[in-house]
Amino acid sequence: MTQKQEQLSKNQQIVLSIIEKAKGPLKAYSILYNVQKRGIKAPLQVYRALEKLIEIGKIHKIESKNAFIACKNSDCEISKATAFSICNNCEHVKEIKNTKLSKYLSNFEDNSGMKYKKYNLEFFGLCKDCKLKQ
Amino acid sequence: MTQKQEQLSKNQQIVLSIIEKAKGPLKAYSILYNVQKRGIKAPLQVYRALEKLIEIGKIHKIESKNAFIACKNSDCEISKATAFSICNNCEHVKEIKNTKLSKYLSNFEDNSGMKYKKYNLEFFGLCKDCKLKQ
C-alpha cells in the first residue's frame, strides 16, 4: 500500500513549528536564529526545509517581504492560488480566504493564449487597527 | 508656474533606457553591468534610480524574480495596480492589461475591514510558444 509521503522530516518539522507559532511572517535568518538551539546550524538547512514546506503547501512565501507564513487555508494545499493582505503600517499579513476571488482568478484568461496554473496576489493597505490610529 | 518635476535625472534616464530596451525583466546587477560604460559604478546608484522609477510608475518590480520591467500600461502610472503573466519555462514576463481584472481587484473587499490601496498579482503558467514545444 504505497502510502503517500506525508511525514515531515526532523528539520522540516522544526522549521514548520516555528512558523506556525509565529504571529506573522518570518524571515529565513530569523527562523535560523530561532532553531539554532534545536540543532539547525546553517542557512541551507532552513532553506531546504522551507522549499519542501512550500512545495507541499504548508507554508507560503510573501514575495514582497521575503518572508514565510503558515498556510491557514486548506484550499491552497498545493500553493497554486494564494492571496494575502498586507498592512503597510504594522506589516500585519493575513492570508485571504475568499472563494469568489479564488474562483475568479483561477479561471482568469486573457487574450495571450496562456492558461495560468498558479497565481500569487498581494494586497496592500492599512489594517483596521492602523486605520483607527491614523 | 510650479511645473511638476517630470524630468528624470541622468542616472534615472540611463537606468530607464536600459530597462525599456530589454525584452524581459532585468536584475539590478545586470543593469549595473550594462550601465558601467555610462559612468554608473555602484549598486546603490542603480537601486536609487530603480526606487524612483518605481515610485513614478515607469517600471515595476517582478517580486518573484527580483527583477525590473518597464511599464507598458499607462493605467498603472502610480504602480498601484499591477498584474503580470510569467512563463515558468522561458521566463517570459508580460504585464497584463485587462480592465475587468483591474476593476475587480481595485474594488475588492473582504470581511477584514481593510480597504486596499494597492495590489500586485503574478500569474504563472506556460506561454503559448512553450506550450507548443511541450
Next chain:
DNA sequence: ATAACAAACGTTATATTATAACAAATTAAG
C-alpha cells in the same frame, strides 16, 4: 543674484537573502 532647502550623486563598507558543491546519514521500496 543669493540664500535656503530638497533631491540626486558618489563612494565605501556592510547587511541580508539565497545557493553551489560534496560527502555522509537516513529512509523507503523491491
Next chain:
DNA sequence: CTTAATTTGTTATAATATAACGTTTGTTAT
C-alpha cells in the same frame, strides 16, 4: 539485504539590497 531516493551536515560563496557620509546639483522664494 540491496538499491535508490531523500535528507542531512558543512563550508564556502553568490546574489540582492541598504547604511552612512559628505558633496553636488536643482528649485524656490526673497
